[in-house]
Amino acid sequence: MMSITFHQAVFYFFSAIIVIFSILTVTSKRILRAATFLLFVLLGTAAFYFILNYAFMGALQITLYAGGIVVLIIFSILLTSHVGERFEPIGWGKMIASALVSLIGAGFTLYVLLNADFIPTQAPLPDASVKNIGTALLSYERNGFVLPFEVVSLLLLAAIVGAIVIARKEPHDTENPNNE
Amino acid sequence: MTYSIISIMRQELGLVVIALLVLFFDLVVNEKNKQKVFLIALALFGLHTLAGFFPFEGGNLFGGMYSTQPVHILMKNVLNIGVFLVLLMSASWLKTPQIANKSNEFLMILLTTLSGMYFMISAGDFLMFYIGLEIASIPMAILAAYEKFKSRSEEAGIKFLLNSALSTGFLLFGLSLFYAAAGSIYFDDLTRTLSQPSPLVALALTFLLSGLAFKLSLVPFHFWTADVYEGSPMVVTSYFSVISKGAVAFVLGILLFKVFPVFEGLWQNVIYTLAVATMFLGNLFAIRQKNIKRFLAFSSIAQAGFILLGLLHTDNLGIIVIIYFVLIYILSNLAAFGVAQAVYAASGKENIEDYNGFYKTNPRLALIMMLALFSLSGIPPVAGFFSKFFLFTAAAKAGYYWLVFIAVVNTTIALYYYLLVVKAMFINPNPEPLPTIRSDKYLRSALFITVIGIFLTGILSPVFEYIQAMVDKF
Amino acid sequence: MTGLVYDFSVITQSIDHYLVSHWGPSLAATIEFVLVGILYLLIYALVGLMLVYAERRICAFIQCRLGPNRVGPQGIFQTIADFIKLLLKENIRIERADKLLFFVAPFIIIVGSFLAFGTIPFAKGLHALDPDIGLFFIMAATSIGVIGILLAGWSSNSKYSLIGAMRSGAQIVSYELSVGLAIVTMVILTGTLQLSEIIEMQRDGWFIFKGHIPAILSFVILLIAGTAETNRGPFDLAEAESELTAGFHTEYSGIKFAFFFLAEYMNMFVLASVATTLFLGGWMPLHLGNFETFNHVMDFIPPLVWFLVKVFTVIYIIMLFKWTYPRLRIDQLLSLEWKYLLPINLFNLILMSVIVLLGLHF
Numbered sequence A: 001m002m003s004i005t006f007h008q009a010v011f012y013f014f015s016a017i018i019v020i021f022s023i024l025t026v027t028s029k030r031i032l033r034a035a036t037f038l039l040f041v042l043l044g045t046a047a048f049y050f051i052l053n054y055a056f057m058g059a060l061q062i063t064l065y066a067g068g069i070v071v072l073i074i075f076s077i078l079l080t081s082h083v084g085e086r087f088e089p090i091g092w093g094k095m096i097a098s099a100l101v102s103l104i105g106a107g108f109t110l111y112v113l114l115n116a117d118f119i120p121t122q123a124p125l126p127d128a129s130v131k132n133i134g135t136a137l138l139s140y141e142r143n144g145f146v147l148p149f150e151v152v153s154l155l156l157l158a159a160i161v162g163a164i165v166i167a168r169k170e171p172h173d174t175e176n177p178n179n180e
Numbered sequence B: 001m002t003y004s005i006i007s008i009m010r011q012e013l014g015l016v017v018i019a020l021l022v023l024f025f026d027l028v029v030n031e032k033n034k035q036k037v038f039l040i041a042l043a044l045f046g047l048h049t050l051a052g053f054f055p056f057e058g059g060n061l062f063g064g065m066y067s068t069q070p071v072h073i074l075m076k077n078v079l080n081i082g083v084f085l086v087l088l089m090s091a092s093w094l095k096t097p098q099i100a101n102k103s104n105e106f107l108m109i110l111l112t113t114l115s116g117m118y119f120m121i122s123a124g125d126f127l128m129f130y131i132g133l134e135i136a137s138i139p140m141a142i143l144a145a146y147e148k149f150k151s152r153s154e155e156a157g158i159k160f161l162l163n164s165a166l167s168t169g170f171l172l173f174g175l176s177l178f179y180a181a182a183g184s185i186y187f188d189d190l191t192r193t194l195s196q197p198s199p200l201v202a203l204a205l206t207f208l209l210s211g212l213a214f215k216l217s218l219v220p221f222h223f224w225t226a227d228v229y230e231g232s233p234m235v236v237t238s239y240f241s242v243i244s245k246g247a248v249a250f251v252l253g254i255l256l257f258k259v260f261p262v263f264e265g266l267w268q269n270v271i272y273t274l275a276v277a278t279m280f281l282g283n284l285f286a287i288r289q290k291n292i293k294r295f296l297a298f299s300s301i302a303q304a305g306f307i308l309l310g311l312l313h314t315d316n317l318g319i320i321v322i323i324y325f326v327l328i329y330i331l332s333n334l335a336a337f338g339v340a341q342a343v344y345a346a347s348g349k350e351n352i353e354d355y356n357g358f359y360k361t362n363p364r365l366a367l368i369m370m371l372a373l374f375s376l377s378g379i380p381p382v383a384g385f386f387s388k389f390f391l392f393t394a395a396a397k398a399g400y401y402w403l404v405f406i407a408v409v410n411t412t413i414a415l416y417y418y419l420l421v422v423k424a425m426f427i428n429p430n431p432e433p434l435p436t437i438r439s440d441k442y443l444r445s446a447l448f449i450t451v452i453g454i455f456l457t458g459i460l461s462p463v464f465e466y467i468q469a470m471v472d473k474f
Numbered sequence C: 001m002t003g004l005v006y007d008f009s010v011i012t013q014s015i016d017h018y019l020v021s022h023w024g025p026s027l028a029a030t031i032e033f034v035l036v037g038i039l040y041l042l043i044y045a046l047v048g049l050m051l052v053y054a055e056r057r058i059c060a061f062i063q064c065r066l067g068p069n070r071v072g073p074q075g076i077f078q079t080i081a082d083f084i085k086l087l088l089k090e091n092i093r094i095e096r097a098d099k100l101l102f103f104v105a106p107f108i109i110i111v112g113s114f115l116a117f118g119t120i121p122f123a124k125g126l127h128a129l130d131p132d133i134g135l136f137f138i139m140a141a142t143s144i145g146v147i148g149i150l151l152a153g154w155s156s157n158s159k160y161s162l163i164g165a166m167r168s169g170a171q172i173v174s175y176e177l178s179v180g181l182a183i184v185t186m187v188i189l190t191g192t193l194q195l196s197e198i199i200e201m202q203r204d205g206w207f208i209f210k211g212h213i214p215a216i217l218s219f220v221i222l223l224i225a226g227t228a229e230t231n232r233g234p235f236d237l238a239e240a241e242s243e244l245t246a247g248f249h250t251e252y253s254g255i256k257f258a259f260f261f262l263a264e265y266m267n268m269f270v271l272a273s274v275a276t277t278l279f280l281g282g283w284m285p286l287h288l289g290n291f292e293t294f295n296h297v298m299d300f301i302p303p304l305v306w307f308l309v310k311v312f313t314v315i316y317i318i319m320l321f322k323w324t325y326p327r328l329r330i331d332q333l334l335s336l337e338w339k340y341l342l343p344i345n346l347f348n349l350i351l352m353s354v355i356v357l358l359g360l361h362f
Helices: A002-027 A031-051 A055-080 A092-115 A130-137 A146-167 B002-008 B010-028 B036-051 B070-095 B103-122 B126-144 B151-182 B187-193 B199-215 B223-231 B234-259 B261-288 B292-311 B316-347 B363-377 B383-397 B401-426 B441-459 B461-472 C002-006 C009-023 C025-062 C078-088 C099-118 C134-155 C159-190 C195-200 C212-229 C254-279 C292-300 C303-324 C330-358
Strands: B059-061 B066-068
Touching: A002 A031, A002 C025, A031 A055, A031 C099, A031 C134, A055 C134, A055 C159, A092 B199, A146 B010, A146 B103, A146 B126, B002 B010, B002 B059, B010 B036, B010 B103, B036 B070, B036 B103, B066 B070, B066 B103, B070 B103, B070 B234, B070 B316, B070 B441, B070 B461, B103 B126, B103 B234, B126 B151, B126 B234, B151 B187, B151 B199, B151 B223, B187 B234, B199 B234, B199 B261, B223 B234, B223 B292, B234 B261, B234 B292, B234 B316, B261 B292, B261 B401, B292 B316, B292 B383, B292 B401, B316 B363, B316 B383, B316 B441, B316 B461, B363 B383, B363 B401, B363 B441, B383 B401, B383 B441, B441 B461, C009 C025, C025 C078, C025 C099, C025 C254, C025 C303, C078 C254, C099 C134, C099 C254, C134 C159, C134 C195, C134 C254, C159 C212, C159 C254, C159 C330, C195 C254, C212 C254, C212 C303, C212 C330, C254 C303
Parallel strands: none
Antiparallel strands: B059 B066
């Protein structure tokens, strides 16, 4: 029994981290701080995967979100903003209204979720070893993921081509500097 | 398994191959011949469109993750026709100097988004559905921002991207709740395990519907529509309002009819409310618009409201009328956009006032525009009348008399503002009407096809019977 | 099986048994966490100091100088003295900097390299972590570091720092790709990500011999890209002294500066250890085919010694790089990655797959 409570303690610890830093992320007045707090939220989520013995997903979360997305976010902040910048303060009316909406929404969702009777799955816990994940990723049977895996590459290709098209400097861009 | 993939997924594979070929040709041909890639793409896509009509067996692949049946093929074919017309209309725009050096990338991205819609329609589980939806929306933001030398266009891209990210958030949350409720994301598992409505399922369905309502720009999720439509290049606007809307409508039909028929009682009320709100708001705001793109944007919001009527009749008839309606909507709306595109390409004007006295100088274009607007509002004998008529019949058969009544009232409102444009073109005096426009052969052939379509799809009963036959095989 | 003599898991397990029998599993786990943590922190700092000393001596010899030679025999206590000096120095408070992020940044960097450090197998049974995703875990952990660099550069509110951080961010993000692909190439050969298994597979021959051409190629790529990822010369333009003072850590002083310094050296150590584990057999002794006597003699050298000798050889190569080649420009740096390393890497990946499929490796 002792080990269960230990587990729970770790779980609650990381939950608290996630909740606190999520709130800080949306309330921070400085954009880079918000991004950093977001990083901690994402790392906290990765910790959950590690607690669940799903190390692959945890490492993936760290690589993709911490190493990839947050770096991109921070990079774009670095290019566009300055240390001294602050967000405009939000008016009381807006703050109360948005707090109300989110509280009601969260309360309603929580109410539904806590009262729902989830069907416990009969299937045995899948083996989350790297080998199995790799096989499932390239399997075309049921519960195999080769189709989405390949189709996502289409999305990436289109996004890369599009990003180049949008970002590329063109002779026409400078012709009419004052736009329209 | 190995060879059947090619025959079953032929439409997706064909389209992806065309998209990649465009990219490849763009890499290998020299600067002078870049424009010719468009011809290759057009020819290949035309062949692809025609090939779609050859009857082939459908089937399931990847353990149910992908499934295609005659009805799915039909939906893809309808979209193909629309995209082919859009391609024809885009010819002159792609030749403009600011766009010319990135015209082939445009084609590639456009075709990729279409392939996303294919995958979305053929999805057998929520993962493929979601990926298809993303392919159909993220690159779309690039298309919206394609005229990046205009701040309006950039704004449209950003607005679309942010809105689609928000709606995706809703959608994904809904999907995760479905997974929580059923323990699977395969559609067949969902229909099996979720046998009776529960609060959890209702919540999940709400989020899913909100996410899709964003994409379909239903009221109250429509705020992005007018700005994005106005800012995007005309070709992209027509693509947005016709193809992507049609695809989402199809998918909504498939999801509600085939995956969640058990929860009919839950979602029918939602659809009912959304339909009423969408029709009224779309129509009332359309009256106030001065810009032809914004005008068509709000008219397309209203049209989406009409599409929802078809969803209320939950058997094959519902799907039949939706496909039929979308087909005719594609033809009529593209005709309107084609004329607007011709005017914009020739004069750079896109306000309704500029159309005053249009008939004097451009009688044929004015007639096409009038036909298109009549078809959109549903005046006999053009096709729009029949599609609306069938839609109302389906809703009435399902017992929604009040809704049909509301829809009829809305049709009348719509008629008023469509006629405003017609009046501008034919009656309003204008000392300096637009000069006579001579558009290129692609646009003219596109308009020709749409006009033929507007007349024939309504009158010829084989079209409706063909759709019926395809859907009944489902 | 003489190799079993040096199995450290016997010791660690007996300690574990002792702790569990006295305090129960939960408390024992906590105590172990603390013990291992302290031990690793000590090793971490000591290895770092050693590396700093080594670099200064090697650099000096390459430049025909003597380097530190006064404090202790051959000057080996020099870096310890320097470290104490850094500890005692004032932590300068920067006005108009983002103080929170300025404070957090060095810790993020240290955490990243420390996590990776924890997975290094020093000898059989001598590692803190051995997840089945080993290599992937190391890549994930090291990818956190770049955030610390970017935050440090931005929060200092200084243009040198900002430019340094941007350069190093672009560099790390690009070269991470090559490091990852070089590792993936080897994973095709190993078939596993777990470090202990990878080493076990090299009992009868190191992977650099077993995988011949593609393995050697990816070893070279890993060294080049890894050097770039650790921001070391000739890829150290993020902290190019002549133009940017000290790059992203210009404004740092005292112990926080020491953190950056330490993390850089430890990242190099982690890189060398990964290279050693993947290509040079980790702590496995050198075995030559059927020369029984030779193999037995080699077995008597403790694995820890084997490991450290190999790691320091790799580190020596990396240091040679730094002091031999001139610094690259940013455009050269990026074109090296995107136009040369990446295509070679992708080609190498395919080559390795073909070789593994056809069974052409040893």
